[in-house]
Amino acid sequence: MASLTNVNPALAAYLNEADPALWYRVYCPGDRYNIKxxxxxxxxxxxxxxxxxxxxxxxxxxxxxxxxxxxxxxxxxxxxxxxxxxxxxxxxxxxxxxxxxxxxxxxxxxxxxxxxxxxxxxxxxxxxxxxxxxxxxxxxxxxxxxxxxxxxxxxxxxxxxxxxxxxxxxxxxYATNIMPNVEHAPIGPDIRCIPPIPKRNWQAKESLVGLHG
Known part of the structure; x- marks a missing residue:
């Protein structure tokens, strides 16, 4: 804090006024990691x-x-x-x-x-x-x-x-095994892939009601 005060007094004053539990690991009521x-x-x-x-x-x-x-x-x-x-x-x-x-x-x-x-x-x-x-x-x-x-x-x-x-x-x-996919059936030429059917939101429904009302 002394070094911070020398570099940026305003920031040091702000931190002193704030709740130390919000930024000071020692005063945190829970457990926090020290590395992000x-x-x-x-x-x-x-x-x-x-x-x-x-x-x-x-x-x-x-x-x-x-x-x-x-x-x-x-x-x-x-x-x-x-x-x-x-x-x-x-x-x-x-x-x-x-x-x-x-x-x-x-x-x-x-x-x-x-x-x-x-x-x-x-x-x-x-x-x-x-x-x-x-x-x-x-x-x-x-x-x-x-x-x-x-x-x-x-x-x-x-x-x-x-x-x-x-x-x-x-x-x-790391005890859990990550199993490979051994039952995968490749997509053949006889299988047709189509996009999902989109769902309209309530604004679109209201606009349609207004048009036909």
């Missing part, structure tokens, strides 16, 4: 370049075939994981553990810990799954303070990382 991306749409568009200009039946079969291949590769990738969590989460935990080793911790009770070090001293509450730095409660992945508290308590990391980051959840995300 159109990568999946771009991947689909890139894939469809080879099928452009072909009949719609071929296009559908082309999409089905490629999505089935993608799902299969991701299932295999999830099964090949030798860690508890996905690769991205495991890397993030390793980086945060490096900084956690430089901190000190004092246990308050069964669930709460006071962690010293880093940019600020923080209170970690495992009953609420939160840390006063805000990272643990938002990401559902322990921050460096929470990692230090977990290690001092002798608990396993899986007790504090949300279950949907586990490799079995990654596998389940």
């Amino acid at each position: 991306t159109s990568n999946i749409a771009e991947s689909i568009t890139s894939m469809l370049k080879k099928a452009k200009g072909y009949p719609i039946t071929y296009l559908i079969e082309f999409i089905t075939k490629n999505l089935g291949r993608w799902y299969w590769k991701r299932r295999e990738d999830a099964l090949s994981l030798t860690t508890t969590f996905s690769r991205g989460v495991e890397y993030l935990l390793a980086v945060r553990e490096h900084y956690a080793d430089m901190m000190t911790v004092k246990r308050i009770d069964v669930w709460r810990f006071h962690v010293h070090g880093g940019q600020r001293d923080c209170l970690v509450d495992f009953e609420e799954k939160s840390c006063s730095c805000g990272v643990f409660g938002v990401e559902k992945i322990p921050c460096s303070h929470a990692i230090k508290a977990v290690k001092s308590a002798g608990w396993h990391m899986s007790t504090v990382v949300e279950a949907y980051y586990r490799k079995d959840y990654v596998y389940v995300s």
